[in-house]
Amino acid sequence: MKVIIGSKNPTKVQAVKEIFPTYEVHALDIPSHVSSQPYTDEETRLGAINRATQCVNQDSDAVGIGLEGGVMYVENQLFLCNWGALVTPTNQIFTASGARILLPIEIDEQLKAGNELGDIMDDYANRKGVRHNEGAIGVFTNDLITRQEMFMHVVKLLRGQLEYWNN
Numbered sequence: 001m002k003v004i005i006g007s008k009n010p011t012k013v014q015a016v017k018e019i020f021p022t023y024e025v026h027a028l029d030i031p032s033h034v035s036s037q038p039y040t041d042e043e044t045r046l047g048a049i050n051r052a053t054q055c056v057n058q059d060s061d062a063v064g065i066g067l068e069g070g071v072m073y074v075e076n077q078l079f080l081c082n083w084g085a086l087v088t089p090t091n092q093i094f095t096a097s098g099a100r101i102l103l104p105i106e107i108d109e110q111l112k113a114g115n116e117l118g119d120i121m122d123d124y125a126n127r128k129g130v131r132h133n134e135g136a137i138g139v140f141t142n143d144l145i146t147r148q149e150m151f152m153h154v155v156k157l158l159r160g161q162l163e164y165w166n167n
């Protein structure tokens with residue numbers, strides 16, 4: 001069995017490898033066809049579905065997975081949000097979201113100024129490549145939950161649904 005993950009971001013690729021250990025895992029750089037910084041649950045989830053669908057279009061024997069990061073408001077407060085989608089060769093679509101965490105007001109202001117969260121996080125935390133490593137969720141949980149761990153949970157939710165509806 002084969003799974004294609006529509007990103008080369010190591011936090012996403014590793015998450016899929018951990019949760020699908022018996023599958024052959026391929027990583028392809030696939031566009032999300034939504035804004036580079038999604039701002040709602042709907043847009044973030046659509047980005048994940050778009051990536052997963054394009055993965056299956058590349059190889060009709062494979063299961064496609066898309067993982068997408070975004071932000072969303074809950075009562076005027078900005079939260080990190082992440083969505084995953086899994087598309088099967090017969091076009092079943094499963095989606096699931098990841099843990100959310102409040103972002104400081106400074107991050108909200110920087111995003112409104114048009115910067116991408118990945119770049120803002122490097123400046124804010126004075127680190128390099130936060131998006132490829134611990135992620136914003138790692139920074140704001142004192143490294144207790146990394147971006148890969150958060151994505152692992154999302155991919156587990158996808159795999160579980162795939163198995164439930166196909167057994």
Ligand SMILES: O=P(O)(O)OP(=O)(O)OP(=O)(O)OC[C@H]1O[C@@H](n2cnc3c(O)ncnc32)[C@H](O)[C@@H]1O
Nearest residue numbers: 007009068069070116117118121130131135136137
């Ligand atoms: O190569 P891809 O798969 O696109 O990986 P990415 O790091 O750009 O991740 P996303 O496109 O899924 O994320 C959308 C935007 O949100 C940013 N982002 C989302 N979650 C993040 C996190 O935990 N830490 C840092 N940046 C994050 C990311 O940098 C993008 O600007």
Ligand SMILES: [Mg+2]
Nearest residue numbers: 032036037069
């Ligand atoms: Mg991106």
